[in-house]
Amino acid sequence: MPSFDDDHTGARIKRERKRAHLTQRGLAERIPYSYSLLNQVECGARTASDDFLNAVAHALNIDVRVLTAEQAQDGGHLAALVCPIRASLDLYDLEPSGTATRTAQQLAAAADEVCQRVRATHLRSAARDLPGLIADLTSLAVSTPTTQTWQALASSYRTAADIALKLGFPDLSTVALDRMGWAAEHASDPCLGAIRQYKRALIYKSDGSESALSMRLIQSGHGTLDGQRSRTALAVRGQLHLGLSAVAARIGDQDAVATHISAARDIARHVGGEAGEVHWLSFGLRNVSLHEMGASLALRQYDRALTQARKIKLPPSTLTSRRARFLVDRAVAEMETGHTDAALKHLVEARRAAPEQTRYHPGTRAAITGLVHMARRTPDTLNHMAAWVGV
Incomplete structure (x- = not known):
């Protein structure tokens, strides 16, 4: 009815x-x-x-x-979505219950494709296919271990961590990253090990002791890369510097932010272009600029962040997840500097580009809350956005 x-x-x-x-x-x-x-x-x-x-x-x-009404029922839907992922992470120390129906090459390609879907912010679609992929890769890695299979399994665990974190399940993300470390060791891949430490550090968002732990994790990732000279290792090392800049910004250490942004920029010049093929990091000069703007936001230097944002031009090839994140960050800078119409415009653009990611991004709630408090009369669009995120 x-x-x-x-x-x-x-x-x-x-x-x-x-x-x-x-x-x-x-x-x-x-x-x-x-x-x-x-x-x-x-x-x-x-x-x-x-x-x-x-x-x-x-x-x-x-x-x-x-x-649809699906968004109003997110709690139950999200729990149902992540439960199979949680179960697949528990297969790592069990004997395979069957044999994989796909070859190592097919599974590696599937792991890459699911990762790409997450970068395109198709989170639910990726989440639905991920448990079966992890199950097949786990079975094959245990029964017929190869470097390629272990690398693909480590990549799939990383994808599970990304999905869990984006959907608001940080504890599950931590479990997935533990499994990623286990698979990276079997693959003897120091770059995957370093990325795992970087991802672990990103889970912690607070100041003080948690920021100190984040720094230790990323520095551990640097240690993992000692002696590595490949372009891949160089790009990963540059990304670790960007991670350290973000942590330094959280605790208000402007000098450390400048040091790590400078180091990352130097590495990006050596890497050349956007290293999108390197474990989906998209490390390059544009990525450095995005992190520099993010650091300015964390330091509450909003005028500076807005100036930096206005200089950044994202090409059409930019990953949807990265574009949406930039739009939300720019909306926060616009809101904090009194450009309310522009802030709302960028939030709407972010929602259109990546509704799931934008809805759960903490910057979205912060920007909308600020706009609601600043508005003498709340426009319909802002009312709809506020209801959408539950403000």
């Missing part, structure tokens, strides 16, 4: 249609359904089918989940 509450599916379609500056007839012309049906769905008199919702989402260039 159709829902007549204030946030039924039709109301969400109407809201997104207006945001796209379309009339009902204008939207109806873009979908293979009648104006009459669209009108009835929007007023709550008819229930929208999955095909109808997909057509509307495609026409409006938005994620279909924006139109």
Whole structure:
């Protein structure tokens, strides 16, 4: 039976249609359904089918989940999503229960593809496929161990850690990174070991003792790379310097921030270009600039952060996750410097680019909260964004 509450599916379609500056007839012309049906769905008199919702989402260039009630049920959905991942992480010390149905080469390619989906912010899709991939890789690594298989398994564990952290499960992310270390040791891959220490450090967000622990973890990653001279090792070392700059910014150490940003920039010049092929780090001069802006935000140097943000031009090839993160950071800088319209604009852009990532990013909540407090009259768009993140 159709829902007549204030946030039924039709109301969400109407809201997104207006945001796209379309009339009902204008939207109806873009979908293979009648104006009459669209009108009835929007007023709550008819229930929208999955095909109808997909057509509307495609026409409006938005994620279909924006139109469904799924986001209101995130707690249960997210728990159901991560439970299979949690179970797959417990397979590491068990005898294989079966044989992998894919070859080592196929599994390595699949691990890379799932990682790419996370970078494109397709978190739920990646999360659904990841447990089976980890199970197959674990079985193959134990029964027929090769460096390639262990490397792919380590990469899949890293992907599990990234998904868990982005969806708000830091404890599960820690478990996944422990498994990553185990697989990296079997692969005898010091670069994967160093990345694991870097990722462990990122989980800690607080000041004081936790920041000190983060620094120790990243410095341990530097030690893991001693004697390594490859381009891959150089890019990883540069990324570790960026991690140290972020930790230094949290505790207000401006000199350390400058030192590590400078070191990373020197390494980026030697690496040349954006080293996107190096374990999905995308290390390069542009990445250094993004971290420099992030450090300015952490240091509460908002005017400086905004100046830096306005100089950064992201090409179309930029990973969706990186673009959305930049838009949220820029929104925070705009909000803190009184540019409220620009801040809201960048938040909306970030939501369109990566709804899942943007919704759970702490900067999104901070920016929206600030905008709500600053507004004399809250515009509809801001009201919708505030409701979306639960402010």
